[in-house]
Amino acid sequence: MNSLRRFLLVSVLSALMLVNFIAALHGYRSSMVEAENLFDQKLQAMALQLSSVPLRTTNNAPAPDDESMVFQLFNADGKLVWHSVHAPDQYIAANEGFSENNFNGYRWRTLSYFNFVNGHRIMIAERLDLRYRLAESVILESIVPVVVVLPVAGLLIWLIIGQGLKSLAILAKILRGKAADDLSAVDVGQAPNELMPVIESVNSMLRRLAESFERERRFSADAAHELRTPISAIKIHLHNLRDEYGQDNESLLSLERDVDRLAHLVEQMLLLHRTTPDHYPxxxxxxxxxxxxxxxxxxxxxxxxxxxxxxxxxxxxxxxxxxxxxxxxxxxxxxxxxxxxxxxxxxxxxxxxxxxxxxxxxxxxxxxxxxxxxxxxxxxxxxxxxxxxxxxxxxxxxxxxxxxxxxxxxxxxxxxxxxxxxxxxxxxxxxxxxxxxxxxxxxxxxxxxxxxxx
Amino acid sequence: MLLTSVIIVLREVLEAALLVSILMSLCFKLGIERSWFKWGVLGGVVGSIGLGSQLGFISSLFGGIGQEVVDAGLQIFIYICLLYICVEFINHYYQRHAVSGTLRAVLVIIILCAMSREGSEIYIYLSAFQSLPHASVSLYSGSIIGLGIGLSCCALFYYCLLSFSLLRTLILGCMLLTVVASGMLLQAGKMLIQADLLPDGQLWDSSAVLSEESLSGQLLYALAGYEATPAPAQLVLYLFGVVCMAAVVLTRYWHWQRRKVSAKVAGYEE
Amino acid sequence: MTAAFRLVLFAVSVLFYMPAIAGKPEFEVAIRQHLFEPSVIVIPANTKIKLWVSNEDTTPEEFESYELNREKVVLGGQRSLIFIGPLPAGEYPFFGEFNPKSAQGKIIAE
The missing domain is CATH 3.30.565.10 (Histidine kinase-like ATPase, C-terminal domain)
Known part of the structure; x- marks a missing residue:
């Protein structure tokens, strides 16, 4: 989880996609079942109508068909008395009711229906691939938007997450842009409740840090300042001592060198304090x-x-x-x-x-x-x-x-x-x-x- | 057409992507850099197209069972690679050293093989049917839905694995890899049975409880190679795969545990 | 892949495969316009058979059966071999995964 934004985008979009797609698939499947039922009902109605057609002869001219739907009509003796042009000569289906069969190089949905009134058996078949394609083309209209809209959803989620994480980004920017000696409190503006504890503890830490910095700075400056007077006094005493013990006394010479060094150090410390950019007038x-x-x-x-x-x-x-x-x-x-x-x-x-x-x-x-x-x-x-x-x-x-x-x-x-x-x-x-x-x-x-x- | 595309794409994507997400999460947790990933994916795409376009020739090998033999060979090869990866991951957990070139190469090869195997079928399917005029909308929306479901599952799975502690992810990851790898052996068994190189048979039929066609069946198939009607040879291969991998992994684990304990004892004695 | 390499692979494959060829009943099924023909294949029970699937379409098809545990891609215009059985008596449906609506069939073992 390197980037919070990427994690949120990917996981939210994944969850959204998963749920949406599964729902779409479910809708597709039940719509297809529903469409099949409708087609079957149509077949049934047609079978009922065709089987009730009164036939005078046993040798009727074949009825025209559009190759997507064919029928056979058998009389009470089981003789094929009427059929559509493209219907085969043999029984299409062996069983009563709906079934699926292959003939004419296609797979067909077939209904075999027995009319008890006149003893006719009608077998009516519809090409499966065509009715499947028709049903799908209708249902696809509602599925495609679910897919197409996904990039838009991704973009929106990206922007919304960015907006949600804005105060975090502002805080990060402020902290990154902060100079080392800038110990003023961080102000993010209207921060969300989740971020408040972080900002508060950062600010309280900065405050304590500023205080201790100030203490340290003042301490060294004060100490240096306080040391100046005694060092001056020591120098005068040294001068007097050399008068007393002679100018060539080895110990006194080295003591004088050390005191000079001490004086230099104190001066430099004061200078360092004075030239601090915040203080220097x-x-x-x-x-x-x-x-x-x-x-x-x-x-x-x-x-x-x-x-x-x-x-x-x-x-x-x-x-x-x-x-x-x-x-x-x-x-x-x-x-x-x-x-x-x-x-x-x-x-x-x-x-x-x-x-x-x-x-x-x-x-x-x-x-x-x-x-x-x-x-x-x-x-x-x-x-x-x-x-x-x-x-x-x-x-x-x-x-x-x-x-x-x-x-x-x-x-x-x-x-x-x-x-x-x-x-x-x-x-x-x-x-x-x-x-x-x-x-x-x-x-x-x-x-x-x-x-x-x- | 739509449902067909969804099923074909989803089946293939799920298998490869699950493996990738397990490997990625383990690498992330173990601090192994993941630049190998893009090379594996790139190789996988090239491999898919290569394998898909050469399938006619491959099928004709070995007297018509080339497809099965190559497929089984790839699966067994991936199993061996995963065995090596598991051991390396455990070593890496106990001793963080620079990732060796071999480990990186093996990771790339696993992704490449897994993706090529799965992707070649998608390639064959899409390239054959995208030219049909009435099919393209349902073909592409189906493929996107299948791809979307597969990738979403794996992204969520990846973040889920990342949410555990390092040791838990390692244990869980090794267990998952064991199951996935053994599932691959099981499928290799299926291919070898189909090629008549192993005896066929049926141990049980659990399709009434969980059919292979359902979404959960597909998920379980991708994860653990679920089969509703496995042959005895497949079960033997599966158990062999699990036992062998578990044994190697546990031996490695105990080896490091012992070293840790003895190092501690040595520390006390000093 | 060079022709020579293909040749070597072929020779190896033939050698490798020799023993399995002998003596199994063979059956044929064709794929025409995404239909299996014949869509019902009757085979002897408890016998291993060889099923040749020849795809006469230009598009590929995947012969698949959950009951038989078989899946094999058959490219357009290709003839592929699938070993089936020995099966106990019963019905085993199969379908073409690329066109599952139309390409359906079953094997009856008796």
């Missing part, structure tokens, strides 16, 4: 991707220099509608990642290309790249390739790409990963829609896709 303006990229590269230039990496910016135009701060963060995260995971002396390129209806930003490096099986996972929060034992040996919190994804989504952009040039390194591609209207359309699309991926 984006101020869209026309910005030049190339100009912004130049700014960010300048800001981060120290990172590249310290690792002897070459950074190139290719392409110039590419204006998009976007939030300056958010796009800045996106570029920063992508560039930091590229720098972090590319070896000393590597090359990092930022390409900006204007395509037909979108602007493309590609950050490509010639580093180790990532394997296909983890490509999907790198966007997950706190996920880091190879965990903390990443081969590059650099630290990170695993939130950078999640944030980048949020920002891309906020702009209706599509973020994807592939191998870099010549199959080495990593290329992160972000496709921005060119204008605001396109952005709106593709944003809702991106939300849907995002939902499917989850």
């Amino acid at each position: 984006a101020k869209f303006e026309r910005i030049s991707l190339a100009a912004l990229a130049r700014e960010v590269i300048a800001e981060r230039y120290g990172d590249f220099v310290s690792k002897d990496q070459i950074i190139e910016l290719l392409g110039s135009d590419g204006d998009i509608d976007g939030d300056r701060f958010a796009i800045g963060i996106l570029l920063q995260n992508l560039l930091t990642n590229a720098s972090k995971y590319t070896q000393h002396g590597g090359t990092i390129q930022v390409k900006i290309e204007a395509l037909e209806n979108r602007n493309r930003l590609v950050v490509v490096d010639n580093g180790p790249g990532i394997s296909a099986d983890v490509k999907e996972r790198v966007f997950e929060r706190f996920y880091r390739v190879g965990g903390d034992r990443h081969s590059s040996g650099v630290s990170g919190c695993g939130l950078g790409l999640s944030i980048a994804e949020h920002i891309a989504e906020l702009h209706g952009a599509n973020i994807s990963m592939a191998a870099g040039d010549n199959d080495c390194g990593l290329a992160v591609t972000v496709d921005f829609p060119k204008t605001r209207t396109a952005l709106k359309a593709s944003r809702s699309l991106a939300m849907e896709k995002y939902g499917e991926k989850k």
Whole structure:
């Protein structure tokens, strides 16, 4: 039972067909019996009339017939005294009453009737195939419609079932079209009673899910926010301690590194929360991707220099509608990642290309790249390739790409990963829609896709 | 003409379609894909026309008993195929593995043989009488009614079988296949008796209780090869068919049950 | 089917069938215009007989009898063999399944 609609159509139509056809057959059979009775009655009436015909001689001229009905008339002595042209010379039937016989190359319905008044015996025969055909042609008139109407019945049943299952189809469509982060209640309109329990439990599940999502989101944001103050305090204390114990104290140096990392993590967590598309109060303006990229590269230039990496910016135009701060963060995260995971002396390129209806930003490096099986996972929060034992040996919190994804989504952009040039390194591609209207359309699309991926 | 067409078409359709619906429902329940079905039907149509158009030659074989020998051969062949299918279905129930090409081929062949055997008679009948001017309406409406009743019965039967749990469908399906397959042996016996290769006789006459001409008689004939006046040889063949198939199926079933129990025991011992 | 293949089948069939041919009374029934002629066949009881059914129509016919447990398609213009019996004395109706209204007959065993 793959499809409810097909099951209903086939089984309802089968039941209908079975019942109808059997009824039609039954009607056919009893009509045929009835027709035979009528024909027999006609034979009987004719036999009665013919046997009462007064005959003067024993040698009457044969009566004309139409080959479909013949008769023989015998007098009281059993002598054939009158017959129709095509009647045979011998007794047609041996027994009194109705019987079926073969002669003249046909099968006949024969009545042998004895008239007690004048002692005549009449044998009258009618061709079976003809009377059968005549009866059938009449009865068929009522049978054929039963057969012909069946496709119409099938079509009607198909439509009626479709109508009956409509609210189910609507529910399925709504659920299918629902974005992963859309936890609003499902509204099917006027749903039948049978479907109400399903809708109610789906809605109550969605409500509980929304609540727990909200709790989780607020908890991490609140926790991050609350952690900021003590971390700042620790930093001040650390500063004081280093003054006290000397600047070169090994433990204090590593403690400072760890506290910096903690501070970074907390900042990133807050950023992640803030850039969630639902929350972010984006101020869209026309910005030049190339100009912004130049700014960010300048800001981060120290990172590249310290690792002897070459950074190139290719392409110039590419204006998009976007939030300056958010796009800045996106570029920063992508560039930091590229720098972090590319070896000393590597090359990092930022390409900006204007395509037909979108602007493309590609950050490509010639580093180790990532394997296909983890490509999907790198966007997950706190996920880091190879965990903390990443081969590059650099630290990170695993939130950078999640944030980048949020920002891309906020702009209706599509973020994807592939191998870099010549199959080495990593290329992160972000496709921005060119204008605001396109952005709106593709944003809702991106939300849907995002939902499917989850 | 109408009633004749109904009876001829219905008899042939019921037999083949019942078999198909049992096999289809079992495959559905056991998660065996059913793409074989359309190939079987296609082959069946081609086979019907092929067998029907070659019937004159086939009849003249073996000194005039070719029709009986070929028919009996097909029936016995289907019986053996069904025996194999039953065993495979039980294996599949206990151990879900990819469906082998052999199983699929055998399924196609069963449908092909069953349909060709039944369809050739319909083909002969329809092709001979559709040219008669006064007959076509009753011929075609009769054929549609016969086809409709046969297919409806089988569609409802199919969904009925699907409504059971997997194990029940399997048990019921195997029992039905046993009965159907043994019915085929019984009919093969009838053909061999007609060809004078087996002795004739009459064990009893139950036509007063249930005549072969009635609708229920036709149904039972299609399902279990019901005969109102069976010959001793037919009964022997039928019983042989039932016992043989039941024995093979049960042996297979017990084999898997034992393995399951011993696997459990081994699990406890660990 | 090639002619050679047919020939081989034929040869095999003749060999296969040889022993059954010998010594059984033979009877003839013809089908003309969907009628059996003769429509009554009298055969000896408790004896196996050979019934030749020759269809002189152009349309095929199926010789069928529930009482005799026989069914055989006889194509137009073809002559077919059906073995019947041994039968206890009695009447055994048969009919042509393709034209059951007209093609009717019976075998009387006595």
